[in-house]
Ligand code: SF4
């Protein structure tokens with residue numbers, strides 16, 4: 127049992143460093159997650175008094191968006207609708223070579239090895255501002271009626287974990303899928319509708335300011351997104367932004 | 376007016392321009408093809424020359440034609456600048472390139488395809504449009520006054536193998552550009568809905584095959600059967 131794997135891992139000391147691939151051998155178990163396999167590698171490296179491979183992770187259950195990695199050319203690896211932390215080693219073959227690289231975009235500078243700075247996405251969220259709600263007593267559940275389909279669609283968009291795989295997958299390095307998911311998530315709900323115009327204008331402007339590429343409807347983002355966010359979100363963002371520009375107060 | 380400048384600085388604004396100009400050019404292609412199909416009539420060029428005369432002299436058509444040149448240049452200019460911008464925004468690429476089967480080749484090569492189309496257009500315009508405009512053509516009279524004999528120039532060109540090949544290649548390139556461009560134009564305008572987007576996509580595929588095919592048939596027909 128177990129898998130003998132050859133890894134080609136991107137190593138880069140810091141943002142100034144050129145970076146290069148380093149080859150490793152690792153024994154993994156089919157039931158391990160991809161990150162656990164890297165944990166094994168790092169334990170060995172530490173044991174050998176070598177620098178462990180830096181990679182990001184937090185929840186390890188597919189909900190926080192911290193994990194990243196481009197595995198054999200694909201953000202979050204070969205499986206559809208799966209984050210790297212939820213990817214299991216049984217999807218790889220014994221003796222296989224796995225190439226592990228960081229998410230690539232000029233807006234995601236490499237900090238170290240496989241860790242990139244995705245704070246540009248945070249700044250887009252911040253630019254969105256606030257949602258007006260009454261404070262005070264906790265409101266009764268269902269006190270604001272929301273049509274079922276709306277709630278469902280909003281929820282689909284809310285599934286975006288902000289991982290940035292869409293930016294990494296996009297040949298243009300565009301953050302349109304991420305930004306539009308956030309915009310549609312709030313815009314479809316009555317609570318979010320109130321400030322939608324300014325929110326959309328500010329978030330789109332921030333996306334531009336950060337230097338993300340301009341969406342040309344390639345659809346690589348949609349194909350790689352671990353939460354299956356669709357291009358319909360981007361169309362929603364366009365409508366909302368056009369509306370905010372030409373009819374906003 | 377700052378708000379308008381801001382709007383066109385964003386990808387949404389730029390792609391809105393691309394979408395509108397693209398759709399205009401898509402409509403133009405239909406009109407152009409319908410006219411060109413006059414070449415299939417076996418009347419020694421009368422229908423085609425009469426049509427060409429109408430298209431170059433009718434004032435309304437003239438205005439639309441200038442709009443057409445303008446939209447074409449705008450489409451090309453914004454498209455190329457988008458491609459340059461996006462290349463920079465991506466920066467360094469991954470060493471392993473994965474081709475997702477859900478992503479079309481055309482969608483990732485629109486600027487290249489577009490530039491090839493532009494090159495084709497220069498050749499095409501130099502060939503016929505320039506001759507039409509600069510009076511290098513003979514005139515014929517079908518009973519309603521003199522018209523330029525564009526037909527003879529076209530049929531002579533389509534006897535040259537290299538021109539026929541260039542035209543056919545030009546149309547294949549156009550087909551690829553439209554394969555992505557047709558449905559992409561709607562997405563750029565924010566038009567995407569499960570109710571009608573599948574139809575737009577299907578229609579776009581037929582369009583991107585049939586229209587270039589219609590154009591390509593003409594040089595082939597003249598080369599082989601005339
Ligand atoms: S849209 Fe998908 S790929 Fe992009 S940040 Fe959200 S979850 Fe990640």
Ligand code: FES
Nearest residue numbers: 186190191193211
């Ligand atoms: S570690 Fe949280 S989503 Fe993967």
